[in-house]
Amino acid sequence: MPPSRPHIVVEDLRIGWGTRVLMEHVSFEIERGTTLAILGGSGSGKSTLLRYLIGLEQPMAGRIDIDGVGEPHVYRGVPPFGVLFQSGALFSSLTLAENLALPLTTWTGIRGPAVQDFVQAKLGLVGLGAFAGHLPGEISGGMKKRAGIARAMMLEPDLLFFDEPSAGLDPISAVELDHLIVTLSRDLGITIVIVTHELASIFLVADTCIVLDKEAKGIVARGDPQRLRDESAIPFVHNFFTRSSPGAPATREG
């Protein structure tokens, strides 16, 4: 059986604005059904890279292929993926049910009770089945994120992008969200790209990762997160995974 094509191929990507290059020579592949974490410090370009992957910006140079189709910035119609934005990005004037029904009724011929079946099923998947009639302003930040995930899944994509899903969540909500991400990946076989700097999340959900660095303007390390934590000789990577800074004071003994 021939090896399956990677789900996402990024080749020699250069991104930036005007004469300012944010990162260059960025190349990586994401295998189908795996979870890739994009890591890095603040300002390293994690979320910016995500914007290019989902086609909100056009790169200065390089190639982005999703399932063999290039140039995500010129997609027409429905992109073959779902996105969870950092704040959830739910439409504040629509209820959760209406938010989720919108892509379904816009891009498919599904109408009537089946729409509500699908909406309730996705809300149930993320634990929000009882909140279908609520407006986004009436639910918590963590619930908004889960609703955002449900909406991202409405068109059954096999690829999901998450931008800092745990940001702003309490530890319990964050770990619940992590478990949901693991369920999506392992039970539904969805390829997931997650931008995060939450170490606990990384080790729980990511199969592999790439580490960006602002100074290096690109990827400085890649691979299994635990292996990078334990074996990387790159000081930035080691400090990132062990939450230590170069000038940190020595911890008190005893």
Add this chain to the structure above:
Amino acid sequence: MSNMMSVTIRAEADGERARLVPVGAFDLAHASAVVRAVEQAERDLNASGDVDLHLSALERIDGSGAVLLARLVDRLEARGLRTHLIEDRNPHAARLITLYRKRRAEARPQPARTMGTLAQLGSVAAAVPGMVTAALDFLGHATAAVPRAFLSPRSVNWSSVPRLMQTIGADGLPVTSAANLLVGVIIGFLGVSQLERFGAVVYVPELVVIAQFRELGPLVTAIVVAGRSGAGLASELATMQVSEEIDALRSMGFHPVSWLVVPRCLALVATVPLLTWIGDVLALGGGLLATIAITDMTPRAYVLATAEHITATHFLNGMIKTPFLGLIIGLIACGQGLAARGGAAAVGARTTTAVVLAIFGVIVISALFTLLFTLLGI
């Protein structure tokens, strides 16, 4: 999305045990066909005990297909039937259906969000006391901010005043000037058309001066400022409110009314008179253009007649209103902005309300001043 591939559910009976065999692609692309197939299967099924759902003939299944099959199983069990998922070398399908059955949650019935006319009237009436209280509360804070500004100058963001005057005044000058110029033209045309029949075209310059200086200049300028700058100020503060920037200010010890509202009102109080004054001059020019365009009056004659009728009374009559008009625009726009709650929809709603109330407010203020001056005989 295509529905060309055949999608069915075979319903077979074997004594007390029945079989349901989904065949084809049970995915989002074929969702409509799957819905029909499920409905047909329920009608065709003739079972009283056990129902086996065989998954071997499924060519493809995703979340959508799994949801519909999961709901089918739920309904069968609700009828008292015992259902069994037969994987038949399709563990992925069994896993999906089980996942959606396990994570199912019933929707809680939500209170209806639409109201009848009577209920809407009642809702509005019930909200009036709260609105009045909130308005008086804001007015109280604004009033208290004035002495605070003198006693504690650091409570006000004075450095924002020049930028605000630039935005409200200088940037708004082309619009207010154009509006007043056109108003002058309109008064000129109107005056000529009505006074010509009495041979009284010579009074058109006086008409333009009186109408523009006393009433239309301040009113038109204020309405344009209310629409342009009132909307901008309301949406700016509303956005700050919904994004918790106002909360952040308060957490740092700033009083939002002092810090934000005072400089904005100050900028409006300073710029609306200036905009009105410039608008008045341009309106005189508009009246001149209109009159000389359609009558024999020479520009020199028009200008001399205008100069003869420009009096301090007419000028001050109008200009005295302008700071108050600026103030009412500022208070309404800022008050509405700070009252925003919710998201983007709230910003839009408060901005719209601010513009409508501000325009109404300037008309009321103008009318009150006109009444006062009439009673005073000036």
